[in-house]
Amino acid sequence: MTELWISNSYAKINLGLNVLEKLENGYHTIETGFVFIEWSDRFEVKPGRMHLEMSDPKIPVDESNLIVKAIRLLQQEAGLKDEYNIKVEKNIPAGAGLGGGSSNAATTLRMMNKVANLGLSQEDLLRLGKQLGADVPFFIKGVPGFATGLGDEIEPLDLQPDAWMVTVYPNMESSTAEAYQFCEPNPEPDFSLKNVLLDEAPEEWRYLLMNDLEKAVFPRHHLVGNLKDQFYEFGAEYASMSGSGSSVFGIFEQDFVAINAYESFHKLGFPANLTRPKFKPDQGIYLKEG
Template sequence: MLIFPNAKINLGLQITEKLSNGYHAINSCLYPIPLNDALEFVPAKKKTAFNSSGSSIPSDGKDNLVLRAYKLLKKDFQLPELNIHLHKNIPIGAGLGGGSSDAAFMLKALSDYYQLFLDDSFLESYAAQLGSDCPFFIQNKPALASGTGTELEPCNINLSGYHLVLIHPGLHISTKEAYAGTNPKEPEHQLKEILEKADISTWRETLVNDFEESIFKKQPILAEIKAELYNHGAIYAAMSGSGSSLFGIYKEQPPIINAFSEKFFYRTMSL
């Protein structure tokens, strides 16, 4: 079976509280975008094996989320041994949810292919055991995430007809490092109100990613990329998640930013 897990971007990311367990409470809108990995599995004659191509993944794949998703379902259901191949096109550690998407799509595909008949709520409960972004990719529709990121509600937003420029400069920013530089606070503007009621032209002033302030100080190239997205006509630009990908949303087909298109991972797409 061949499937194509897609990436996501964060439209706003508010860090509202540090919890007693050390995690943080957030508000964010997760929005799916048409940038895809390719994931295939077929029955194996021997033991389950995992391999990958494209962007290199950490270690030897033993802890890859796709394999963990398979093993998680295999504990509760009779699944055969598989040969699994993942072609990575979504940049790794970029704030785009690529690994989480791969895992969630694996859960959905196994349920469909082997007729496990798991509904979305069951799949989301499995996905939550794999990572905070994973449950979003079960329904794979715009959603407001709150709590530690796993509490989801639909977000009535549609960016169809807009264009996206996505740039990943290849920097790795650990989640721990990203949170260390933030100061949780009550947001000045409610995310749901901004996204569902305000015009997109107002987002530049109101839709904020709280990670940007501290991370941009440490990695000024990210601030430079964001500024150039605006200079080249973006109506909204931001970092996705804790980085280091940045994106710009455009009304018209965007121009190529030559300073970055030849040096970094650079994609344009229609939403």
């Protein structure tokens, strides 16, 4: 029987996002809260000719794919020699501000380390992950956190809301580069983002917690802003765009209000996800007889 390894690769959302400064190299310093949602891709890995198969044919499987980049990095720096067949059932939308590509890269590093017995420590994985993307280390750690710098300096903090979350994808991608190009950095935000997340209830966030990229994205993609308004009409305590968009999420105190919003967005034709209070991602890597 062939060994078959499976694992899930979970998405994130941003609770607030302050763009503080534009650096000379074109990057921006930010601060944001990272938490997990139950939207996930499913990985299946088995020995065989090195081959990547994605369930979404629109996603390239060439050297531009972060999964392929993670494999190449392990071959160059961690002595990965064996070949594997990697099959990914894609559920997390691309270009959605949910970190799907970074999550996939992190899952690839973690799975290959275990499946191929590479013997890498978590510190090794974090170092490699940072080379693939600023938020890849967050997905390797698998715990909520407060991110600063380029989004790559992450302090683990229990920010996961004790509330229901609904996340909606508006069937269109948002360009991260465009969002940052048109945003105006503010080095001195009105409120401490970390303090708001730690000390204030979600019903207060509406007045205190901002995503600075909304001002750049909403005028160019009206649907994204309309979805945020729709969340409040459905009874959300707080609603926001995630990251640079295009996904929008809402936080709900009561389960039946959240479920009604989730089902309503589905009926309108939007992919959506419902996340339970205090959700924790399962980072297990499981062996099945394939």
